[in-house]
Amino acid sequence: MRAVVVETPGELEQLKLTQNVEMPTVGENDVLVRIAYAGLNFMEVLIRRGDYLRNPKYPLILGSEASGIVEQVGANVKDFKPGDRVAVLSGDRGCYAEYVCVDETHVVPIPAEMELRTAAAYPLQVLTAWGILFASARIREGDWVLVHACAGGVGLALVQMARIAGCQVIGTTSSEDKAALAREMGCHHVINYTQQDFGREVRKIVPEGVNIICDSVGKVNVIGNLRSIANFGLIVVFGYASGEPKYDEKLLWGRSCGITMNGLYHLVPHRTEFNRAVRETTQWILEGRLNLHIGQEYDLADVQEAHRQLEGRQSQGKLLLRINSELK
The missing domain is CATH 3.40.50.720 (NAD(P)-binding Rossmann-like Domain)
Incomplete structure (x- = not known):
């Protein structure tokens, strides 16, 4: 699969689009998602530069959130199936790629009325x-x-x-x-x-x-x-x-x-509160009370320019990476 890999922390040139990255392995509690769009967050700038509070291991694939279609589920997964439209929280890595694999507790179902483009701006x-x-x-x-x-x-x-x-x-x-x-x-x-x-x-x-x-x-x-x-x-x-x-x-x-x-x-494990958050915010979006303003979109190959805008605080609203944007 294609993915943006950071071999060592540093400047923009450390963001390298790599063609033949190994597909993630699906565990028994995991959901494999084919990514339509990935959201960009300032946390990823800090990780790329080596300035993040936690010390991740390099090399790594950046990306904290995405939207897409479920490709495969682990043996213990009951709430999701292949073909489901979802948003994904991936911690501090993994979503600048064509596929991401996460624990099912980090997957959020997306209603039919919400576009995947909008959903990528939603979870994190x-x-x-x-x-x-x-x-x-x-x-x-x-x-x-x-x-x-x-x-x-x-x-x-x-x-x-x-x-x-x-x-x-x-x-x-x-x-x-x-x-x-x-x-x-x-x-x-x-x-x-x-x-x-x-x-x-x-x-x-x-x-x-x-x-x-x-x-x-x-x-x-x-x-x-x-x-x-x-x-x-x-x-x-x-x-x-x-x-x-x-x-x-x-x-x-x-x-x-x-x-x-x-x-x-820290909210994710508290399922009552987390489910309330998902329920309320999804409803506000569908009612038009919560507008997810998407500023700019970039192809995966243009990830360096996306980080330049984010790091320079020149962006407004949410920045997205188009990965498999043909997915609906």
């Missing part, structure tokens, strides 16, 4: 956003929510879900184009952090501070987050694009606020 970012707001933060109607990188894939999902929950939403981004997109998706207030101190601007909008901060940026946001958070508020960290954040406990105590980390793969 949408379910991550749900977990941040409803599992970690347990948001309530009327809360003020600050979303960093609000025009990215997770950011746009956070904005829309917070609105669905009846919250007031402030977003930060780096350009007017991105700000316009965030407003279009329902963000009440957008701050351009390249021109304004977001911590001070937040306090102008809501003097008592925000209840929840959703932060995938990390290190450079620490001071601004502490300025922005309300007493008894919660900072949810789910990424570190600018480096690992370090919060002084004394400063957190000064706000009586908390900080937590959120990772989607």
